[in-house]
Amino acid sequence: MSDFTSLAELVINGNYNGAKDLTQKMIDNGNDPLEIINQGLMAGMNVVGVRFKAGDMYVPEVMMSAKAMSTGIELLKPLIADKDMPTAGKVVIGTVKGDLHDIGKKLVVMMMESAGFEIIDLGVDIDPAAFVKAVKEHSPQVIGLSALLTTTMLSMKDTIEALKEEGLRDSVKVVIGGAPISQSFADEIGADGYAADAASATELCRRIIA
């Protein structure tokens, strides 16, 4: 078995200590850092994605695989120019103003990170101005707005309006989610997408970025 195949296996099995050690060994042996990512770490993660979809792996196992991948990435990052780092996309995410709930949003973050997205998590109780600032600062392809309360979900509309006022609306896709949210609400406030759960949020972002 080649080191690349072994590394992919370690990622699939969620063996993060093993993945870390092997990545280091491969760096020491002079392997190309980008190849280690693409043919080892990402190759493993792609298998995980397929198995997860087929129902053969469950979320906690995906999390362990993602952890294995990121331990390897951490070692490789300093060796690769920022612009060359492979990423599925950049997403800014936050729970909207007045709402402190974040378990669901955290699940989305974990799932998306494990799918290779770069996530900037602003946290909870984020007002429209803060989202605008983050979009200016990070230039994400997507921003994700989360709310659990029917009273706070209206702040999603305010955030979209704020983006429009700043002339940023066309440069970023807006996706929303949370217990009281529905597709019809997304349509009503002019969001680009709605996802009902963490797994479909990942799919949604992949789709609208492509």
Added chain:
Amino acid sequence: MGVGSSHGNGLFFRTLTEKQAEEIHLASCQVLEDTGMVIHHEEAVELLRQAGAHVEKGNRVYFPSFLVKQALQSAPSRVTLYNRKGEAALHLEGANVYFGTGSDTLNYLDPFTLERRSWRQEDVTNAIRLCDKLPNIDFVMSMGLLSDVDPRMINREQYAIMVQNTEKPQVVIAEDGDTLLDIIEMAACAVGGKERLRQKPLFMIYTEPTSPLQHPKESVEKLLIAAENRVPANFACGGVAGASVPTTIAGALVQANAEALSGLIIHQLKAPGAPFIYGYGNSPLDMRTMQAVYGTPEAVLFQGGAVDLAHYYQLPSWGYAGCSNSKVCDEQAIAESTMFTMMGALQGCNIMHDVFYMEFGITGSLELLVISNEVIGRTRRLLKGINTDKESLGVESIMRVGPGGNFLGDDHTAKHFRDNWFPDLSDFNNYENWTAGGSKTMIERARDQIKQVLETYQPKPVTQDVRAQIAEILRKAKEKVGEKA
């Protein structure tokens, strides 16, 4: 050993106190001694007379209490049923619980055409194949009364279907002694000889008194053949409270217990130490409709009492689960059957039958069978109780995750979440994904599963040789019953 069932970890369930069990026991002994039973079998009456029973008018037998004690002394407190491969499959002891179907329903609720019609051989074959596949169905009974064979051959033909379409153990009904002897022959073929069958029984026989307090000739005949051949047997009163047994739960227990013990006494006199499964049922009479109904709260409590008496006597226990009075597999069917299944499991009833019974046992539903398979899965998880070892307490995990963290990404979750129960049929999707999957209800998913199993699954066949031997036994039996006619 006292009454009650200890399941996993701290989980414990009991219906009677030890004192209550003793009260019922003493009352049953009084019935046996003072009222006695009518026994329509000469050999059995003679066995009892010689053992010290008092006999009047040729067949009215009064049982002195020492006979009860003697029988309980020689009866084994554990019985094992083996599968067709000869592996120990059902350990009928302690609080172990096993589930299986019932026998001889008149009507088949066809899961594809949805009609209610007579069973044909292919239907029973399919039903048994399905049972072979379902992981929580531990044994089979004949399920459907065959409408397309000679009526005198029904139980033999059913057995031939069962033994050739599942490796799982069986509980058997036989019309009479001759039928039982043929079934023993067929089972012996399948496991490699009579001696092997005797040592590792593949089936148990269900026999019953006719309440109140009568033993029909055929029932006793089968009981004696079973004892002689070491075929595990029960002697299970199917009481109808308010008609054939008293309407109070305690009264029903007293009489049913007396009947079961009388069967045990005859059985042990014939062959001391032969395997006996203690237990009986009760379907109380509904005083509005005059129906004997399954799984009423009283019937469920009654079973709890019977199982605690089994514990009191240190005998394996027999009972019911997963059955219903409903005419179709609807909400009532699931409510009644699920309650019985879960309670029976908590009671620690060793071998529970009638999973898939509808309409007081007149009709059988494969949808109910498949849904019950899932309910039993849930129940088995419940019986494991709460593990409180250091690893399960998870203090280190709580420390790692800390305030505001999330356990989803922690090693402890990845290591242990698969210990939890996972559904096979129950839908845990959100609304969007459920509708994307066709918005199917539980019963529709159950039908899909039945279809999928019947289209793709083949149970392990018996050898060509065994097949031929079974066919030959059936052929001879047909000749025999033909001669009698």
